[in-house]
Amino acid sequence: MGALARFWGSDLFWSFRTTPTAIISAIVALVCIVGAVAAPVLAPYNPFDLASLNLMDAFNPPALLEEGSWAHPFGTDDQGRDVLSAIMYGARVSLLVGVSATAFALLLGVLVGLTAGYAGGAADAVLMRIADIQLTFPSILVALLVDGVARAALPRELHDQIAVYVVIVAIGISEWPKFARTVRGSALVERNKEYVLAARVIGVSPPRIMLTHVLPNVLGPLLVLATLNLGLAILSEATLSFLGVGVPPTQPSLGTLIRIGNDFLFSGEWWIAIFPGLALVAMVLSVNLLGDWLRDALNPRLR
Amino acid sequence: MTSPLLEVRDLVVEFPTRRGTLRALDKVSFDIAPGEVLGVVGESGAGKSMTGAAIIGLLEPPGRVAGGSILLRGERIDNLPPREMRRIRGKRIGAIFQDPLTTLNPLYTVGRQLTETMQTHLDIDAAEARRRAVGWLEAVGIPAAAERVDAYPHQFSGGMRQRVVIALALCAEPEMVVADEPTTALDVSIQAQVIALLKRLTREKGTSVMLITHDMGVIAETADRVAVMYAGRVAEIGPVRSVVKAASHPYSAGLMASIPPLSHRVEHLPQIDGAMPRLTAIPQGCAYNPRCPHVFDRCKVERPELLPANETRAACWLFDSHAPRERAHV
């Protein structure tokens, strides 16, 4: 029996098939992800190709309005850029930052959580107090702080070049304590299970026990947390970019687009802000709903 | 013969799952007479706890009664609306579970829980309820009952808590008590105290008891009759001595033989090979047939009903008098 066939017959997949919310969320998320990842292929225009931009095209309304045309379904912005294409390219940046930041937070959290949970004692106390202290700061504040430090410490050109990575690290650092706590909690439970004792009796080293025994058994809750956190990370990036401290304007993300559109929101050209906003909502909401479903599906008490 | 207090007739409990409906109880029938202690034994998953839960109307969803009937003094109680069932539970049927903490509310004193139960079901005033609550705590052997009546459950030890649960189950003077593994969580010496207590109180009050346990020793000491369950069915039912000493059904016989004796050492314990089938894979015919040393063709096709067998009734074709076979002695 192949892995695919096993997945097909699994309880998890069955739960997916019977939960309409999960199916709809998955479809929306899939559309967002494909549109973002394949933007260079699928997008009708390249919004960053300055040669193709024509200011005569600026402020075209979306196709749904009388003056609009299907040449620009969501209209164009102040530079004459196609809003749909800008959204697809922007979602690409948002997704890249969200996924990378979550992966970074996950790695850091797993490392700290496993160490704290398995080692216990002083190491546990110190690591968890650090996490506690960080949790008392709003994560956006932590991200602003990291970004601010990077801005001050790095030369300007260099900062612009690596701005995306700075944002990833900033968001990742603000999110790791949640992962660390979850992993630590599960590790504390697992390390007293008899299968871990059996490994200790034969003298398997603690790091090896953590990686081969404990980690596979905390993957479930971790996966749920990562999914829910992906939505949050995308939002954090949008917030930072909206405030102008996120990704550089040369690589606008959804947050940047909303900020640009915000200037025209009350002068009649609402579509420049609203469509990127809707795209952001669709992306975050679908990912969050998927995360909620996954949490319920993996929780044996609710099934 | 007196009419039975409780009659369970062809009770079927089903669990709908994604892979089809599982039949957890399959035509379970037995009676309990007034004042009688019926022991229900079997291995985990045999359906003994589920039978108890069905009787007190506390089947865990999605489980549901899908057939048969449960009668208390001749009245059906398996199809009552939840409100009426709640009145019967507590007033007419008490319940004792393995873990006392699932029965006791941690936020109320034990006295309050006792008085509330009594005032709900009996026509007495608060002062009388409190007097009786102290009396019940004394009856179940709680030292300094007059002071302990205002203590919270966590202030009692495990054994003492189970005593409180017994008081709670009996205080509304029910006609019968369903006790599901009441001593399993307790240490041996405490176990003996609690069993002795339950036995004495129910005998004094003439309360019937359905005692569900996997511990044959407890059954042997306490029960009048025993029902042996296997794979959601009653395999054998009869007087306790007959089932323990001379079981008719090959499964009960194997089960009794596999209990290690305290009185002597045996080099090789008699064992039943294999394991009880899962609900998803109950064999056709007699559910025990793949493990049975006396199996013959009919067992694999046709399910046996409870048939008179020596001093008991056993669901086994060996005892079908209409189609006599070589009467293998088991």
Place this chain on the structure above:
Amino acid sequence: MSETVPIFEARELSRHFDVSRPALQRLLAREGRRTLRAVDGVSFAIPPGTTMSLVGESGCGKSTVARLAVGLYEPSAGQALFEGQDLGEARKSVAQRRRMQMIFQDPYASLNPRWRVADIIGEPIRAFGIANGGAALREKVGALLQQVGLSAADGSRFPHEFSGGQRQRISIARALSSNPEFLVCDEPTSALDVSVQAQILNLMKDLQRKLGLTYLFISHNLAVVRQVSDRVGVMYLGRIVESAPAETLFTTPRHPYTRALMEAIPDLDMAGKERQPVGGEVPSPINPPSGCTFNPRCPLANGRCRAERPALLAARGTPETLVACHAVEEGRDGFEGQRAAA
């Protein structure tokens, strides 16, 4: 005595746990540190090829002794010896560590749910480098599965596909995979149904005969202990109160606690019989009674029992029995009178 060296020996073995509340709370409540003496000066020796059992109620420290015996805990005082060598030292050597293994109580928690059975059983083989190469490993795992009554093909399945009894067989196969000589079995059958319990007990006895294993067997079930043991130690609140060859212990129990325990067990032969169960409950091991810890529940207790802790001494009348009881030592237990009458 020119006897063989015991495989395992405990000498005044103790294990204490600090169960104090956090420092700040302790300060506010003005209370000192609190120590739980889970195991408090336990001594016994297990000759090779035999089974020593420890029985007692929950909290008596028997499982802690099991964990001390395989080095999962460090002793707080006293010594654990493996073939005469300090256990801690012995466990530093791979060759010695291979020789001891453990079987656990809960067949649902003792197998990693994410691992295939072949990997579970193969873990000690790989850790100790017993079989070289994938083919040799598979062969060894297959042979082990057959030895415990499963089939070699079961190796590719996951633990949740097996029943409790089958899982316990897998657990035993894992323990046997490093070719051990000393097996610590912590309540190996108490989570199982009786018919399955008989299967596992028979399997363990067969394996002992075939492989010459030495068992330290922990159980709360006296009937089970009677079936498997050569020698039995009865524990109460962290101490051994009586230790005797199995036959002697069950035919002539001496310590009042042992006698109470046996009296408390409902027996199949006792249908309908009334018994007088021992009163009281096990006191907290954090604050045990002075003198003999059993004195508040003991019918024979006197002033000396409340003041002086009894030593484990050869009993009058049954010299093979070691018993920690002033009443037995002084002949107050009526044992000689009963024997004369008999």
